[in-house]
Amino acid sequence: MSGTENQMTGAEIVLQALKDNGVEHIFGYPGGAVLPIYDEIFQQEDIQHILVRHEQGAGHMAEGYARSTGKVGVMLVTSGPGATNAVTPLQDALMDSIPIVCISGQVPTALIGSDAFQECDTVGITRPCTKHNWLVKDVNDLARIIHEAFRIAQSGRPGPVVVDIPKDIQFATGTYTPPSAVPTQKSYQPKTQGDLKKIEEAVALMKAARQPVIYSGGGVINSGPEAAHFLRELVELTGFPITSTLMGLGAYPASGKNWLGMLGMHGTYEANMAMHDCDVMICIGARFDDRITGRLNAFSPNSKKIHIDIDPSSINKNVRVDIPIVGDVANVLEDMVRLWRAAAKTVDAARLDDWWSSIAKWRARNSLAYTPSDDVIMPQYAIQRLYELTKDRDTYITTEVGQHQMWAAQFFGFEQPNRWMTSGGLGTMGYGFPAALGVQVAHPESLVIDIAGDASIQMCIQEMSCAVQYGLPVKIFILNNQYMGMVRQWQQLLHGNRLSHSYTEAMPDFVKLAEAYGGIGIRCEKPGELDEAIRRMIDTPAPVIFDCRVANLANCFPMIPSGKAHNEMLLPDEATDEAVANAIDAKGRQLV
Amino acid sequence: MSAHLQPTGSAYFIAKETELAETHTLSVLVDNEPGVLARVIGLFSGRGYNIESLTVSETEHEAHLSRITIVTRGTPHVLEQIKNQLERLVPVHRVVDLTVRAAGLGHDRPVERELALVKVHGSGEHRVEALRLADAFRASVIDANIDHFVFEITGKPSKIEQFIAIMKPLGLIEVCRTGIAAMNRGPQGM
Numbered sequence: 004m005s006g007t008e009n010q011m012t013g014a015e016i017v018l019q020a021l022k023d024n025g026v027e028h029i030f031g032y033p034g035g036a037v038l039p040i041y042d043e044i045f046q047q048e049d050i051q052h053i054l055v056r057h058e059q060g061a062g063h064m065a066e067g068y069a070r071s072t073g074k075v076g077v078m079l080v081t082s083g084p085g086a087t088n089a090v091t092p093l094q095d096a097l098m099d100s101i102p103i104v105c106i107s108g109q110v111p112t113a114l115i116g117s118d119a120f121q122e123c124d125t126v127g128i129t130r131p132c133t134k135h136n137w138l139v140k141d142v143n144d145l146a147r148i149i150h151e152a153f154r155i156a157q158s159g160r161p162g163p164v165v166v167d168i169p170k171d172i173q174f175a176t177g178t179y180t181p182p183s184a185v186p187t188q189k190s191y192q193p194k195t196q197g198d199l200k201k202i203e204e205a206v207a208l209m210k211a212a213r214q215p216v217i218y219s220g221g222g223v224i225n226s227g228p229e230a231a232h233f234l235r236e237l238v239e240l241t242g243f244p245i246t247s248t249l250m251g252l253g254a255y256p257a258s259g260k261n262w263l264g265m266l267g268m269h270g271t272y273e274a275n276m277a278m279h280d281c282d283v284m285i286c287i288g289a290r291f292d293d294r295i296t297g298r299l300n301a302f303s304p305n306s307k308k309i310h311i312d313i314d315p316s317s318i319n320k321n322v323r324v325d326i327p328i329v330g331d332v333a334n335v336l337e338d339m340v341r342l343w344r345a346a347a348k349t350v351d352a353a354r355l356d357d358w359w360s361s362i363a364k365w366r367a368r369n370s371l372a373y374t375p376s377d378d379v380i381m382p383q384y385a386i387q388r389l390y391e392l393t394k395d396r397d398t399y400i401t402t403e404v405g406q407h408q409m410w411a412a413q414f415f416g417f418e419q420p421n422r423w424m425t426s427g428g429l430g431t432m433g434y435g436f437p438a439a440l441g442v443q444v445a446h447p448e449s450l451v452i453d454i455a456g457d458a459s460i461q462m463c464i465q466e467m468s469c470a471v472q473y474g475l476p477v478k479i480f481i482l483n484n485q486y487m488g489m490v491r492q493w494q495q496l497l498h499g500n501r502l503s504h505s506y507t508e509a510m511p512d513f514v515k516l517a518e519a520y521g522g523i524g525i526r527c528e529k530p531g532e533l534d535e536a537i538r539r540m541i542d543t544p545a546p547v548i549f550d551c552r553v554a555n556l557a558n559c560f561p562m563i564p565s566g567k568a569h570n571e572m573l574l575p576d577e578a579t580d581e582a583v584a585n586a587i588d589a590k591g592r593q594l595v
Numbered sequence: 596m597s598a599h600l601q602p603t604g605s606a607y608f609i610a611k612e613t614e615l616a617e618t619h620t621l622s623v624l625v626d627n628e629p630g631v632l633a634r635v636i637g638l639f640s641g642r643g644y645n646i647e648s649l650t651v652s653e654t655e656h657e658a659h660l661s662r663i664t665i666v667t668r669g670t671p672h673v674l675e676q677i678k679n680q681l682e683r684l685v686p687v688h689r690v691v692d693l694t695v696r697a698a699g700l701g702h703d704r705p706v707e708r709e710l711a712l713v714k715v716h717g718s719g720e721h722r723v724e725a726l727r728l729a730d731a732f733r734a735s736v737i738d739a740n741i742d743h744f745v746f747e748i749t750g751k752p753s754k755i756e757q758f759i760a761i762m763k764p765l766g767l768i769e770v771c772r773t774g775i776a777a778m779n780r781g782p783q784g785m
Contacts, residue, residue: 127633190685565607
């Protein structure tokens with residue numbers, strides 16, 4: 004190989020490095036500081052660029068793309084406002100552990116620090132909202148940094164990274180190094196294999212358990228299909244009940260006989276009661292988030308806790324555990340399944356009978372019940388019908404954030420991992436629609452639905468233009484109650500029913516809005532017409548905004564109110580106005 | 596639901612802290628690359644941890660490794676989190692809680708030393724007294740004219756505190772301290 008063979012401009016290096024890392028799609032928006040890269044994009048056909056309408060959209064699309072494929076999502080933004088607009092999706096990806104590589108343009112090296120046009124301290128601003136970031140100061144470092152960016156984004160606990168490239172570096176000529184030839188940073192070598200001794204201890208504890216529960220999370224999805232496979236096998240072998248966080252839905256099928264439903268603030272009664280009363284808890288790829296635990300000092304008081312996580316900082320962060328196992332979920336579960344099989348003969352399956360009969364009693368409480376109506380569409384009913392009419396199809400669901408998100412999690416059954424994209428950690432309104440577009444780009448033949456609220460959808464509605472441009476037939480299913488429903492629900496619970504600014508007085512006509520963008524609008528107001536309208540939506544080969552007018556004042560139950568424990572849930576049939584008013588006692592109200 | 600029945604509350608669950616805070620000294624070995632100190636400091640401020648003292652310098656030039664010494668204060672639970680969170684940073688090679696290590700080795704605390712420059716202005720009896728005390732503290736004079744001294748003093752932070760306190764009535768003008776450098780006793784490295 005001659006010395007000049009691998010000489011390229013920085014912009015060429017960017018494209019070559021993306022190709023060598025298996026990138027097929029990038030989501031971006033051009034601007035002054037990334038024009039050399041856009042010039043290269045123009046002159047090649049291997050990578051498809053999706054032009055977004057706002058950089059936040061690019062980030063969420065990359066997230067949806069990554070979450071539904073297990074691959075790294077890539078976004079490309081310009082300097083200054085391009086980079087600052089990327090901050091929300093970067094933090095979103097950080098909290099939900101989604102692998103994203105964000106390439107940003109920067110003003111030329113010589114102008115950095117001079118308050119140049121469209122300059123901002125991108126590495127400074129994105130340092131706390133990325134797993135790692137780089138400012139490239141030498142074109143000869145560029146290839147190595149991009150390859151390292153991909154390695155860091157997708158290994159260990161996945162997350163977003165930023166590579167900030169000044170414009171002069173994009174023009175400069177340097178040497179391209181392929182991924183196999185670059186040295187990796189020695190300080191970053193995540194541990195993926197669990198400590199076998201700890202796994203043996205865990206299996207011994209599980210064998211003796213009489214009231215066990217498996218609590219799985221987004222880490223199972225991130226670990227890949229293998230992890231979900233071993234999780235299912237473990238549940239099958241042990242006969243343990245299983246619940247999951249919002250982020251982990253689909254790892255174990257909702258139709259599985261050991262499924263308790265989602266846990267946490269709006270989880271099912273049986274899931275939360277099982278968590279509270281269990282004697283052994285096996286937490287797999289979840290992080291004891293505050294929406295999950297309720298009041299910490301009353302959280303599962305009598306259980307021994309096993310915690311499997313690839314990130315050592317998740318261990319003992321919120322809840323002290325007895326057996327921590329640091330490693331990749333798939334690897335640890337593989338070992339656990341093998342050890343369980345070896346021990347299975349000595350396990351007494353009948354010891355769980357009492358536990359399952361307690362669970363049956365909690366299930367019979369029917370905590371997701373709601374009062375049906377013939378006159379107005381209940382939001383829960385809308386989700387149920389959407390599920391029934393799409394469950395036999397190749398369907399992906401995304402959501403925005405709020406009541407609709409919780410109803411979707413409660414009433415839509417997920418059978419497979421990577422089918423459910425939602426903003427769990429950051430709770431980003433505006434996430435769902437662009438995420439759905441990212442999913443659709445990755446799965447052009449699939450049915451992709453964004454279950455939305457009327458408030459959330461307006462936060463990234465501009466991407467309708469992107470959907471129409473690329474013929475992405477995403478369906479936006481809006482549960483329209485004219486309120487920021489979850490805000491209103493909290494105001495009813497905590498702020499004396501003073502509904503401060505949670506009602507949207509001037510709502511756009513969503514049907515006309517869809518048409519204005521070149522999409523299709525459908526409106527439905529009657530329960531009797533819902534199925535037919537949903538079918539029409541599914542059969543429309545174009546982007547659809549479905550304005551589903553639902554009962555305005557429905558609230559999301561069951562619910563663990565502030566300052567309460569898992570066994571003090573507010574159930575739907577008990578949630579009278581008076582109960583809601585008194586749900587949070589004086590002590591709860593004092594909590595900051 | 597009437598408004599007066601409903602005082603404000605919170606969407607978060609907050610438990611009262613029951614553990615007592617301790618002061619620990621951490622050694623952090625990092626790649627000496629741009630922004631690494633900002634990552635460490637940003638982590639402390641972003642997660643609400645305390646920094647009581649921080650020193651940093653490249654210690655292995657060929658490998659471009661820097662050693663950061665941080666004195667921090669927190670409950671045992673928070674201290675464990677600090678260590679884990681630091682280890683999560685990409686350029687961080689290793690974090691050792693020297694205070695925990697010292698206890699494991701049967702010592703009270705790690706060896707901790709600090710250097711200070713102390714400027715004192717005065718004449719007559721005060722001046723003589725300052726010089727005499729500096730001698731007692733093994734501080735050396737690194738600059739002087741007829742009405743001032745600059746002392747250099749090295750030692751445990753408590754010794755430096757004491758020296759500064761004594762110099763106050765004798766015409767103390769200004770102090771500059773390096774922060775703590777620390778390591779454990781015994782033949783092992785960090």
